[in-house]
Amino acid sequence: MKMNYIKKLILIVPTLLIVSCTDDLDQTPIDPDSFTETNVFATADEAKGALAKLYASLALTGQQGPAGQADITGIDEGTSQYSRLLFSLNELTTDNAVVGWGDPGLPNLHAMNWGAGNDFTTGMYYRLAQEVSFANSFIENAAALNDNAEVEAFIAEARFLRAFAYFNLLDLYGNVPLVTVISTELPEQSSRADIFNFVESELLEISDVLKESGANEYGRVDRVAAWALLSKLYLNAEVWAGEDHYTDAITYAKLAINSSYSINTNDTNGNGSAYDELFLADNNSNGAQNEFIFALNFDGNNSRTYGGTTFLVHAAIGGSMDAFNFGVNGGWSGLRTTKALVNKFDYSVTTTDADGNPTEWADARAMFYTDEQNLEINTISNTFTDGYAITKFKNIDSQGAAGSDAGGDFVDTDLPLIRVAEIYLTYAEAVLRGGSGGDLSTATGYVNELRARAFGSTAGNIASGDLSLDFILDERARELYWEGQRRTDLVRYNDFTTGNYLWPFKGGSKSGTAVDDFRKLFPLPSNIILINPNLTQNTGY
Incomplete structure (x- = not known):
């Protein structure tokens, strides 16, 4: 049975966690506009237990699982899970995926005509805001355990998870409230540049406090996650903050690449390529885990979700x-x-x-x-x-055996949110966009590592002269599809809303059509605009 830190703690410490559910989405929003009550932790062990909830809030949907005692109500509980919402917003809105289900708000995603009351854009805002709220509560309470090095590392992890939530809010919504303390006051709206600067400063500050590369338990982040997220942040800096940070993207990509993490080349099932091992039920142990810098962990028996x-x-x-x-x-x-x-x-x-x-x-x-x-x-x-x-994701292991849930309902496969392959492509793109500290030959070598893994040989390798920004965008599509990256990539390339690149049913047209540029951001939930007069809705909604 596959178990890890997060899965074990979800089962044994619910009474120690910051337990809170929102009211209906149409009535009461959660942080940044309201906050949970907190528990004061007496020991480092209790703090570690509470830390598990911060991870679990991204992987699971409530206190019972797979359904019941949901963290967020007013939306189908399975739909409210973070990575399922990320798929809906960052894949279903692009060329990578379609779905024919008629759930309210779902058809609008691929048609790119969602509104401020859309269930999916609203659900994601509340999911991320809840993560911020849990993190703020944890940080404040854990700080009371003075002069404890172990707890300081826990707090750094909580700050990473809060920064990750704001990274997503920055990408998806732009100008959002920046709240770092527990308060009942209605927050002011911060600019996108302010959110960018906050995420940057948090990651820089905690990188030396987080555990060394590979030193943490599987399922928990270390300093490489901070470096990798910084490289992603800097790659998008022109869009998000109006600044060129490609040199910084290269700097932190290199730190992550030169860490203990590495591309998985372990072809355990002997099919000629190690790529599929990344998405199998034993990807926590078949070698794929060495590529996962930050992943959501699932277990068909012990951490169940319909997301x-x-x-x-x-x-x-x-x-x-x-x-x-x-x-x-x-x-x-x-x-x-x-x-x-x-x-x-x-x-x-x-x-x-x-x-x-x-x-x-x-x-x-x-x-x-x-x-x-x-x-x-x-x-x-x-x-x-x-x-x-x-057929990318499967609930079978490298030897063909099914996952641990004998009923076949729930899946063991872990989901990478950041893996080394992405950082290879970040490095290559930043070099092509003019960042210093890298070189084209190294970038080509990284791309060829990925293609050699995909082909099982050097047959797909390219020359440095073949490497271009358009090539990298396509290579990101080939390497990372259905991993929650695509919309962000298309926005960075100015292809998401424009007529530069069309795909079937973009904008609701069978052959594809351009849409208004304001679609590069999702709307703030209409409900929080009504509740908080300090907030201004994103343009166009």
Whole structure:
């Protein structure tokens, strides 16, 4: 049975945690506009137990799991899980994914016509705000345990998780309240630049307090996570803060790359590529964990949710797909992809069908199910066979055994939020954008490491002259699809809203169309605008 720090503590310390649920989303928002009560921790052990809730708030959805005593009400509990919401906002709004379900607000995401009352944009705001609230409470209470080095490290982890929440708020919503202490006062709105500066300063301050590279328990962050998140922050600085920080992006990418973390090349199942090992049920032990700088951890018996990888596995199965091959008891006939993502792998097609559509690829990252599936999507509907299916996430281990939940409902597979491969591509992009301290040859070498893993040979390697910003954007699509990155990438390249790059049903048009630039940000929930007169809604909403 797969267990780790977070999963064990979720089970044994609920009475020590900062336990709080919001009221209905239509009535009472949570932090930054209201705050939870707190527990004062008497010992370092109690502080460690409470720290688990901060991690669990991103992985799970409430105190009972998989449903019951939800942290956030007014939205389906499974839908309210962080990474499921991240998928909805950062993948379903792009060329990477479609879903035909008719949940209120869901069809609006791919059509790019959401409003300020959208369940998914609202749910994500509250999920992240709750994480800030839990972190603020933890930091204040744990600080009372004076002169305890272990607790200082716990506080640094809490500050990282708070900075990570604000990193997401910065990306998704822009100008949000910046709240770092427990208060009942309605907060003022901070500028996007202020949020950027806060995240930067927090990560810089805690990087030396967090444990050394690889020294923490699996499931908890160390200083490499701070370096990696800084590199991501700096890569987006022109969009988020109006400043060029590409040299800084290179500096912190190098620190993360030169740490104890490394690209997984362990082809345990012997299929010729180690890429798929990253998304299997034993990715906490098959070698993939060495690539995961920050991951959400799941266990089919001990940390159950209808979000996380349970969502990514079940929702991607339908049509003629056999759920048994994915280690679960059935599919939800939901998620597929557009031909725009499939076409990113055109250079590696080895087999086509009678209509000339690709069915097999030399690049092992092209994890598409094509049997009885149409490459073209005629309408965004419940017709699962419209669009190729994705087979990237599975609840089977490297030897083909199903995950620990005997019923096949819940998934063991952990979900990387930051992994070394992404930092390779961050380094390469920052070099191409003019950052100093790096070089094109090294950047090409990093890209070729990823492609050699994907091909199982050097057949897909490129020369330095082939490396361009457009190439990196496409390579990020190939390497990182369905990992919650795509919208952020397209915004950084000015492709998300413009007519520069169109994909099927962008803007609600079958052939794709440009949308208004204000769609680069999601709206603040309409409810908090009504409650807090200090806040101004994002332009366009």
